[in-house]
């Protein structure tokens with residue numbers, strides 16, 4: 001958990017392998033003295049998140065209205081898109097000091113990427129974001145869309161996000177990667193560039209790229225995610241003795257999906273503007289792009305799918321250290337709440353799920 005009592009400092013943007021340090025960026029969400037413990041909602045009905053490429057105009061109208069209202073909130077309102085983006089930046093770019101830091105480094109900063117905190121942190125973040133959107137349009141059943149990039153029809157940016165007149169648009173993106181350009185889930189470049197670089201697959205057609213992406217998903221989700229550590233990422237522990245010990249430092253190592261398709265999509269969407277490739281191409285700015293949330297909804301969906309894969313049952317970690325890890329978010333009523341990992345393991349107890357769509361990569365064993 002972050003140690004809120006020790007404040008929050010400007011975040012540090014990094015590029016590539018963490019090498020280039022840019023000017024510090026102010027990322028601290030508003031502070032509040034009162035922190036409540038998050039309570040699981042009373043679920044009347046499950047809201048199902050739809051795939052972004054399949055929503056109808058009624059849905060789009062509601063979603064755009066909610067986003068328009070979120071964007072219109074004043075910058076100091078914790079529910080505004082401005083502040084929502086800061087949450088990601090603060091937790092990803094070292095704005096907080098870790099509670100129970102290693103004994104030899106009392107100022108250890110917290111980071112949620114490339115470790116076992118990746119899936120739970122982002123699930124919580126999206127949960128509150130979705131509740132805020134629903135509240136802004138007085139629809140407690142509103143479910144955010146997911147970008148179904150693991151399926152042939154979802155391998156381009158979803159159309160509703162590329163309309164410059166829409167509140168879902170973000171101008172800091174790679175314009176060369178707009179539809180119909182397909183993503184290469186291996187490294188986040190588009191089909192155009194693959195051709196330019198003369199990279200040869202068996203078949204450079206759309207079908208070839210789709211096949212490659214599907215088998216990549218199969219190996220990430222099935223082959224390379226057999227254990228909790230290979231799926232979630234390595235342990236990042238509180239209260240270790242020495243920073244040099246395994247798991248005492250942030251970013252001990254991410255899981256297959258985080259390192260693979262997840263990063264590829266970030267790179268695909270972010271603008272061609274080195275060194276930081278804002279917005280989606282960098283953690284500090286990623287949350288400014290509405291497409292970020294649809295992307296992460298699909299990452300979150302992968303967690304659900306992973307637990308229901310056929311064969312030997314895949315289980316989350318069960319140790320207290322992980323289950324009790326906590327993060328702070330603002331809820332739709334602007335209360336600062338402390339959410340714990342154990343509360344976020346099952347999406348249905350949180351009141352949401354994902355619309356059932358075909359999962360073609362399950363049949364795409366390389």
Ligand code: C2O
Nearest residue numbers: 088092262266286
């Ligand atoms: Cu917190 Cu996809 O990044």
